[in-house]
Amino acid sequence: MVAMELTAMSKTHPIKYKSGGVLAAAKTIIEEEIATKLDISTISFCCIADFGCSTGNNSFPAMHTIIEAVKRKYESSDLKTPDFYVWFNDVVSNDFNTLFRSLPLDRSYKVAAVAGDFHSHLLPPSSIHFAYSSWALQWLTEVPKPAVGLHSPAWKGGKRLYGVKREEVYEAYLGQFERDLEAFLKCRAVEMVKGGIMALLIPALPAYWDPQTEFTVASVIELLRSSLVDMAKEGKLSETKLDAFNFPYYIPTPEEVWAILQKSNSFSIERMEILKSGTLLTVDGHVACFRAVHQNMLTHEFGAETIDESFDMLKKKLQTSPVYANPSNDKTLVVVAILKLNNV
Template identity: 70%
Template sequence: MDTLDNGRLKPHFAMNGGYGPLSYVKNSSYQGGVLESAKAIIEEEIATNLDISTNQIKNTFCLADFGCSTGKNSFPAMHTIIEAIKRKHESSDLKTPEFHVFLNDVVTNDFHTLFRSLPPQRDYGVAAVPGDFHGRLLPQSSIDFAYSSWSLHWLTEVPRAVADRDSPAWNGGEIFYCRERRVVYEAYLHQFERDLEAFLKSRTVEMVEGGIMALLIPGVPEFWDPRKEFTVVSTVELLRSSLIDMAKKGRLSKAKLESLNFPHYFPTPQELSAILQRSPNFSIERMEILKTETFLNAQGHTSCFRAVHQTMLTHHFGAEIVDELFDLYRKKLEASPAFSMPDNDRTIVLLTILKRIII
């Protein structure tokens, strides 16, 4: 939860909690919009790929959402998955099991809002599992279906070389990676590889053999034109520009700016596929490139970005500059031709269906 002296960041910062105008509950429609695109695919994979024979013995079915935040997008996803599993049992003339849902996020997550937001009419039990999902969280062979959406792009830490002034990969003042600076780009990619492999290793122990995992990871296409188009990477670049302007005005220190690096990586489809193919315990059943159906104007983008990153930025720079920073950020969005049209949004979401290999 802290920024270390050498600039390394452990990104265990939760989304903005509560129900206020700056909360994640009120400003996560962009992330939630992809579920509509993914819904039919997830339902089809449950119908054709999920093994439900073992559930007849234990009469329970356990799901886990890794990175649930305050539930705005988690609960519709859990409902979609459970209804599809019910239909599969009914079509197979099998007894519908009892459902249990484990909701996971970092320990600083607003679990109070999460549980206050629980759907009153639901037919599943719920338990919170706080902690970093890159490590073990749940009992061995306890999960039948795992789900994670818009979470796995968060890194466990900023790559160490990026925060080291004596390293060729030192990234002082850039706050993120770009492909042109290859050494920085590769440091971020390797960190993402290590973290995703750690996530899969933990789920290997926790999932039943034959269990299904659905991962929705925001990414970028292999090729796109940043002069005319935008992705999630572009939003961080605009924030960097805003921070530089504020540093020039003396509103924040150069040292603080140079020690900030965003703890995200947004893979291309080729990069994600290569990492997943190396896993000895999961098979890739399906991989699709999706687009969110939600378009946000400049104010919407700003509110969404703030709901996700305000805690991190406040921790690093202090609360006194945050309003000014996001006001400047919004103005830069409004002035950018690339952000003016929905068709210019090249952000993609990589939906991958994995199956726990039966040994």
């Protein structure tokens, strides 16, 4: 079903479907695009920025891939290889100390941290040659108003959409995602050099998956939400607070990402590929991953004393459903979009 839809899409625009490891596939895409699209003739130094780098685990290999690809391009030319600078961006509360402590010792670049919201201007005009962002743009600047009090993001995949309210919530989330992504692109359009390249890796949902036999990241989010609801019913966390709480992110479909990106006047879509997320997480892996991402937010909302039990409940729910026993039932997608800043 998914493969068919995506194949059909690729007839009208350059979206391709690829199976296999997402990181290896994204690496190949980035290397090919740097080799063919990045103009190095005018570069005397090369600045790369990672927006939403977290503590660096996944960022360091990505920065290495980008820099090695640019270096190869210089080595096959008569030009002198430039010095490389990497700006690591994340929110002000990010643990940049851990990032700096774990920087690869053999790196060939200078580094700086840029703390702040990537929906605002963060770097000097015309300073970035390559912008990168992975698994970060799904975070919203705010929960859209119609969702407040409904504590369900009304996922479109699966069977979550029913009734006017749900449709309204879905539209509100999509609208917020669109405004935020547009704000991100507007800021990068100022900060990037003309002809600069941007690689965006955005988690995405297929238009349909069968909840009886398959799951996505949205299904795991639903289970976490239902764990919180169970806790509230048992009086272990505040029902009032839960009513006012919603997850501040939106997982789009590839088609939604395409529709937003292609509206940009500043960037052209050079390439867009849809990969199977391929995280192959076990139940324990899902719990660890979700805990790492949500612990601070849920501690802030409901108190530190609720955290262990919330994630124990999530684990039980995942273990109870046979769907999660097989990691290959995960139908989550990752959109890899390569954009180029127009010269005009």
